[in-house]
Amino acid sequence: GAGVSQTPSNKVTEKGKYVELRCDPISGHTALYWYRQSLGQGPEFLIYFQGTGAADDSGLPNDRFFAVRPEGSVSTLKIQRTERGDSAVYLCASSLTSLLGDTQYFGPGTRLTVL
């Protein structure tokens, strides 16, 4: 079956602009996670959804970052007033449930570059 998909694969924007990154999880997976990976680092947790609700957004760096999952499937990560420090690969993952230890499957990521 289809894996996690993310669009766009690459996004170049100018400082101060608004961007949206989209994630389409594996069909039937109720939990969806966003991570951010900077160069040479491991992915860092941003936010997780169980169904439509954001159950844990403790990893969002500040209020410029926001994410939604209105119908419990596709999710959009939104970044306002982008800064150069936001440049990174944004990874989305999904798992069948949100139970501890359930395996997360990752998408290919969106590489965001803020000029």
Next chain:
Amino acid sequence: AQKVTQAQTEISVVEKEDVTLDCVYETRDTTYYLFWYKQPPSGELVFLIRRNSFDEQNEISGRYSWNFQKSTSSFNFTITASQVVDSAVYFCALSEAWGVTGGGNKLTFGTGTQLKVEL
């Protein structure tokens, strides 16, 4: 303190050599899960294995094997007879309940080990 430490930043081996990637973790939980993921140059994280804290049996899958030792908080990964296709960054990750809000299953990753296998 790092929750997941992968002290080896980069390892280079010649094809057919065996190589072990180290992972040391830190948690207050008695129930937790450990994972290994592979990130090839294409960038997508590929799931390799999951292990829960109550299962200390070593596991072998083809050329891959994992050694989980709670006494030393380590979950090491060995590739036997390495191949060029094994070249990638390998990440160890921890899933724990301690201090996690909203339930869930967020992963804490190490900084990864870059493995280069040369002919």
